[in-house]
Amino acid sequence: MPEYTLVDEPDSIAADLGRHDFVGVDTEFMREKTFFAELCLVQVATREIIYCVDPLNGHGMSVFWDALMQDTWVVHSGRQDVEVVYQSARRMPGRLFDTQIAAGVLGFAPLMGYASLVKELFDVDIDKSHTRANWSRRPLPDTYLHYAAEDVEYLLPALDLLTEKLDQKGRLSWAEEDSAQLLNPALYDLDPELAIDRRQRARILRGRRRAHPLHPMKIKRPCSSRSSSR
Amino acid sequence: MGLAAETVASKRDLSAVIIDGQRDSKVLSGWRRELVGNRLLELL
Numbered sequence: 001m002p003e004y005t006l007v008d009e010p011d012s013i014a015a016d017l018g019r020h021d022f023v024g025v026d027t028e029f030m031r032e033k034t035f036f037a038e039l040c041l042v043q044v045a046t047r048e049i050i051y052c053v054d055p056l057n058g059h060g061m062s063v064f065w066d067a068l069m070q071d072t073w074v075v076h077s078g079r080q081d082v083e084v085v086y087q088s089a090r091r092m093p094g095r096l097f098d099t100q101i102a103a104g105v106l107g108f109a110p111l112m113g114y115a116s117l118v119k120e121l122f123d124v125d126i127d128k129s130h131t132r133a134n135w136s137r138r139p140l141p142d143t144y145l146h147y148a149a150e151d152v153e154y155l156l157p158a159l160d161l162l163t164e165k166l167d168q169k170g171r172l173s174w175a176e177e178d179s180a181q182l183l184n185p186a187l188y189d190l191d192p193e194l195a196i197d198r199r200q201r202a203r204i205l206r207g208r209r210r211a212h213p214l215h216p217m218k219i220k221r222p223c224s225s226r227s228s229s230r
Numbered sequence: 231m232g233l234a235a236e237t238v239a240s241k242r243d244l245s246a247v248i249i250d251g252q253r254d255s256k257v258l259s260g261w262r263r264e265l266v267g268n269r270l271l272e273l274l
Contacts, residue, residue, distance in 0.1 A: 104234065104237040105233070105237060106232075107231075107232035107233050107234070109234065110234045110236050110237050171261075173261065174260075174261040177260045177261055178260075
């Protein structure tokens with residue numbers, strides 16, 4: 001089980017984040033009933049410590065986000081993580097390295113899962129049983145936090161190993177190029193109205209239209225205003 | 231190459247280039263263009 005620190009005041013770790021060039025990042029969020037996902041936990045791994053940052057307790061996050069965006073994020077299949085953070089904080093990291101993309105470029109199975117990659121690289125079995133847990137519940141059980149910490153524990157070691165292998169094959173720039181494409185804000189600037197329209201049309205096509213007007217999909221903006229940062 | 235085909239280009243990417251004539255496909259940009267894109271264009 002990885003050691004981690006639960007952070008209730010995100011801005012308090014900004015100074016430490018500023019000391020690192022690379023950090024492993026993962027998020028936990030809920031999207032079942034809302035159009036915009038609700039960010040519920042941000043895990044950040046440095047080479048020394050794993051932080052589990054709670055964004056739901058009302059403390060400021062502006063300084064935390066500023067510091068985190070200065071580092072290169074190491075993620076696994078990070079598109080949704082970037083999306084959720086972008087929609088919550090309206091910010092995006094300056095640089096990104098996606099270990100799933102890197103593994104694919106190296107010749108591993110396309111779209112390889114994190115657990116499979118960790119097993120392949122380090123011969124370690126990790127738990128994926130909490131993938132569909134209710135991450136908005138508080139307090140978060142220790143088992144959830146352990147799981148969350150494990151999701152970032154191997155990202156920096158994977159970066160080191162994958163980078164070395166990519167370099168040997170002359171494909172580091174390939175992984176960097178594909179990873180950078182995840183930093184296009186246009187990927188994440190979603191229009192809720194279009195989503196409602198798509199949902200309505202999909203229902204009609206499925207022949208499940210009700211006699212009463214269709215209820216638009218519940219649109220819940222994340223805790224922070226999309227026009228201002230926390 | 232030791233690289234899965236779909237990592238380079240999906241069937242949809244290739245169809246877009248070959249059948250629909252798209253030229254903004256990812257297979258025609260960056261490292262994919264050097265690897266297969268230029269050769270693909272020569273064949274079309």
